[in-house]
Amino acid sequence: MDKLNNNKLVQKYSNLYRSVNEEFINIHPIQRGGLLTPEAYKALINYGDGYSICDNCLKGRIDEIENPPVVDFLKDMATFLGTDNVMPTAAARESKRLVMEALTKKHPKRKTVVIDSLAHYTTYLAIENNNLKAKEVPNSGEPEYILESENYENIINEVKNETGQLPLLIVLTHVDYKYGNYNNPKSIGEICKNYDIPFLLNAAYSAGILPINCTENDIDFIACSGHKSMAASGPIGLLGFSSHYYDDIIRFSEIKGNVTSKFFPNKICTVLGCPPVYGAPLITLMASFPTIVKRTQKENVDEESKKANYVINQIKDINGISIVGKLPKIHPLTNIKTECFAEIAKSHPRKGFFVRDEFKERGIIGMAPGISQEMKYNTYGLTWNQVKHFASAFLEIFEKYNLI
Amino acid sequence: MDKLNNNKLVQKYSNLYRSVNEEFINIHPIQRGGLLTPEAYKALINYGDGYSICDNCLKGRIDEIENPPVVDFLKDMATFLGTDNVMPTAAARESKRLVMEALTKKHPKRKTVVIDSLAHYTTYLAIENNNLKAKEVPNSGEPEYILESENYENIINEVKNETGQLPLLIVLTHVDYKYGNYNNPKSIGEICKNYDIPFLLNAAYSAGILPINCTENDIDFIACSGHKSMAASGPIGLLGFSSHYYDDIIRFSEIKGNVTSKFFPNKICTVLGCPPVYGAPLITLMASFPTIVKRTQKENVDEESKKANYVINQIKDINGISIVGKLPKIHPLTNIKTECFAEIAKSHPRKGFFVRDEFKERGIIGMAPGISQEMKYNTYGLTWNQVKHFASAFLEIFEKYNLI
Numbered sequence A, B: 001m002d003k004l005n006n007n008k009l010v011q012k013y014s015n016l017y018r019s020v021n022e023e024f025i026n027i028h029p030i031q032r033g034g035l036l037t038p039e040a041y042k043a044l045i046n047y048g049d050g051y052s053i054c055d056n057c058l059k060g061r062i063d064e065i066e067n068p069p070v071v072d073f074l075k076d077m078a079t080f081l082g083t084d085n086v087m088p089t090a091a092a093r094e095s096k097r098l099v100m101e102a103l104t105k106k107h108p109k110r111k112t113v114v115i116d117s118l119a120h121y122t123t124y125l126a127i128e129n130n131n132l133k134a135k136e137v138p139n140s141g142e143p144e145y146i147l148e149s150e151n152y153e154n155i156i157n158e159v160k161n162e163t164g165q166l167p168l169l170i171v172l173t174h175v176d177y178k179y180g181n182y183n184n185p186k187s188i189g190e191i192c193k194n195y196d197i198p199f200l201l202n203a204a205y206s207a208g209i210l211p212i213n214c215t216e217n218d219i220d221f222i223a224c225s226g227h228k229s230m231a232a233s234g235p236i237g238l239l240g241f242s243s244h245y246y247d248d249i250i251r252f253s254e255i256k257g258n259v260t261s262k263f264f265p266n267k268i269c270t271v272l273g274c275p276p277v278y279g280a281p282l283i284t285l286m287a288s289f290p291t292i293v294k295r296t297q298k299e300n301v302d303e304e305s306k307k308a309n310y311v312i313n314q315i316k317d318i319n320g321i322s323i324v325g326k327l328p329k330i331h332p333l334t335n336i337k338t339e340c341f342a343e344i345a346k347s348h349p350r351k352g353f354f355v356r357d358e359f360k361e362r363g364i365i366g367m368a369p370g371i372s373q374e375m376k377y378n379t380y381g382l383t384w385n386q387v388k389h390f391a392s393a394f395l396e397i398f399e400k401y402n403l404i
Helices: A006-013 A038-046 A070-081 A092-106 A121-129 A149-163 A186-195 A243-249 A280-295 A298-315 A339-345 A353-361 A384-400 B006-013 B038-046 B070-081 B092-106 B121-129 B149-163 B186-195 B243-249 B280-295 B298-315 B339-345 B353-361 B384-400
Strands: A085-089 A112-116 A133-137 A169-173 A199-202 A221-225 A237-241 A321-324 A333-338 A374-378 B085-089 B112-116 B133-137 B169-173 B199-202 B221-225 B237-241 B321-324 B333-338 B374-378
Touching (some): A006 B070, A038 A280, A070 A085, A070 A237, A070 A280, A070 B006, A085 A280, A092 A199, A092 A221, A092 A243, A112 A149, A121 A133, A186 A199, A237 A243, A280 A298, A280 B006, A280 B280, A339 A353, A353 A384, B085 B243, B092 B221, B092 B237, B112 B121, B133 B149, B237 B243, B280 B298, B339 B353
Parallel strands (some): A112 A133, A112 A169, B112 B133, B112 B169, B169 B199
Antiparallel strands (some): A085 A237, A221 A237, A321 A333, A333 A374, B085 B237
C-alpha cells in the first residue's frame, strides 16, 4: 500500500476552490434551485461545524430541537406543503426508499410499485433496494411525453389481475428530470384514493420552485429535495406524510440489549435515530425557508416560467433545434434537441465539447460536457439580463456556425 | 391548517446565529472532533451550494469525480485507514446499516450480530432496521467497563450452538460514546479471522483522532464519521471495506423499466446511486484530510491524551468526583461521576442546571443541560491554555461550593 505524503496531500486538498458562482452564469439543470440565499450563507458559516445544530438538543432527537427552532420549522414546512407531518431525510431518494420500506412492512404481499415512465433513476433504485418490482405508466412519447391519468387506472387493474394484489404504492414525478414536464397530481390522487392505494409525489424538482398542496391533491407522501429545489446546502431531503401513515413512518425502536438491557424507545428506527442532516444541511434549509415560501407564490412562478419560455421563443425556429417536453414551460428545466450542434461536432476539432466551450467563452457554464445532440438547462432564478444574455449566446453561436 | 405569515417566517428563520465558537470554549463530547479546519471553512464557503461538487461529474457517480479530486481522495483515505476501498455514506450509522444489509443478502440464514456492550445506540438500530438480533459481549462493569476478547469467542460459540449458524457480523466499538474507552481491535480481529466471521470496527469516535490500520487488525469493515472525528461539516460517513467484500458492497443496479427499458448498470444500488454527501459534506472532509493525517500521528495523539489526563489529575481526588472508564485516557472523551454536584443540585434554586451555569459563566459550554450526577466532556484540540482554564474552572466551582 502507498504511503501518504503530507506535502502532496496539502497540495491536493488544502485549496479546493470553485470558480463557478462569481465568474459564470450557471445554468446546470440540477443546480439552479439549490443555490443558497444570503441568509443560508450566513447560517452555513455560523453552523458549519459537524453537530452544530445539536448544541441545545435536550431530547436526543433532531426533530425535537427547539433552539434553533427545528420543531417550529417542521410544522411550518408541513403547512407549506399542505401535509400533516414532515421529517428530514438524507435526500429525496431516501424519502422514497423509507416510504417503500414502511409500506412493505404494512403490506408484505404487495410487491409492485407503479411509477410514471418519466421517473428519476433513484425511484427505480429505491424500488430495487426494497426488493420490489417497478411497473411503468407509459407516456405519449416524442415530442411532449405526456402522462395520461387514465393509464394509471389501467395499470392498477393490470397489477390487480396479474398479482392478485393492489400495488404497494403509486409514484408520480411532479416535474421530471429529463424534460422538466409538470405533471398535475390531482386526477391521479383521486384514482389512488378511490382504489385505496398510497400515493407518493416525487417533488424533488418542484417543491420549493412551484407551489404544491398535498391535502388538496390526495397526496399521502411527498419527497422533496432541499439541495435541488429549496436553496439548501444539503444534502437534505424531506418526507412529508399524512397522519394516516404516522405510525408506519415514525416507527420507534423496540430492540433491547440482552446483557445491558439498554433500549431506545424514543429513537425513530426508520431514520436510525436522527436523520443525517445535523448542522449545515438543516440550518441552511431553515434559513432559506422564508424565501422559498415567497418564491413559490404565483407572481414569481409566472415570472420564472416567462424566462424559460423567452429563451425557447428566441431559439425554437432555428433549423436543427427542437424543444422537447410540454410547452409552454411551467417549470424552467428545459430539454432541447440540438441536431445542428451534433452536425457541427462531427467535424469540429473539439468534437461535442465545442458546445460547452462556446458557452463558457460567453460566461455560461453548466452544460453536460461533450454532449452535442441535446442540451438540458435551467433558467431558474437568473435575472432578466442573464436570461437575455443566455439567449443571445445561443444566437451568437448559431451565427458563428452559419446556422442562421 | 394555519396560514404562513411571511413576516413571522423571516423573523424566525432569517437570522440563525450560533454564538458558540467565538465566545466560548466548547467541550461538547461529540463536537470537538468535528470542528472545521480553516481549509474546510474555505471549502465550505466555496462549495456551499447544493450539488456544487457535481460541476464536473462526467460519469454520473460521485465516487468517480476527478475535479475536485474525489477519486484520489477515496484512494488516499483507504490508504490512511489501511483498507482497500472507501465509499462515502450519509453517516457512520448508515455505513453499519449498509454492511448488515449486504451481509444479509450473502448469508440470509445468519440472523445474529455480536456487538460489544459499549456499542452506540445506532449499532442497535442498524441491527433492528435489518430485522436482525443483537447479542452483546459483556464488559467488566464499574468503574472501568473493560471488554475481554475471550468473551467474544464464548459468545460466538453460544450463537453457533443456539442457532446452528455463525454470527452474521462481529462489531467492536473502537472508542465508545459513553466512557471514551479505547478498545484494541487486534485480538478480536484474529478471533473473527479464525472463525471466518466478518468484522466491523465502529470508528465513529476514533478514526480521525487516533490512528487505525484495518489490514493489520483483520478488520473487514470500518465505519467512520466525518462530522464526529474528521473535521468535516457533514453529515458524512465513510465505509472502508476489504476487497473480499467488494461485490457485496458495490452492488450495481439490475432493475429495468418494463415500458421504457431504462436501466442503470453503473449506479450503485446499495447507496441509491450516489451517497448523499454532494457539496459541503464531502468537500470539507477532503479539505481537512491533510490535517487529519497529521493529527493522528503519534506525537499529536500523545499530546491530546496528556491534556485529557491533566484535567483528570486535577480533579480526581475531590470528594464526590470519580472518573469512569479506563485510565490513563487514550481518547480524550471523558466521563466522570459528579456526586458532589448532584448533592448541591438538591437544594440549588437552578437544580441540576447550576453545573452548566457555573461553567458557562467561566466561558465553557457543551455540558448536558440539567444533569448533575455525571459529566461527559472532551478536551480534544483545546490549546493548553484552554485545558488549564477548564481544569481551573472545575477547581473554582469546587471552592465556591466548599467541596475543597
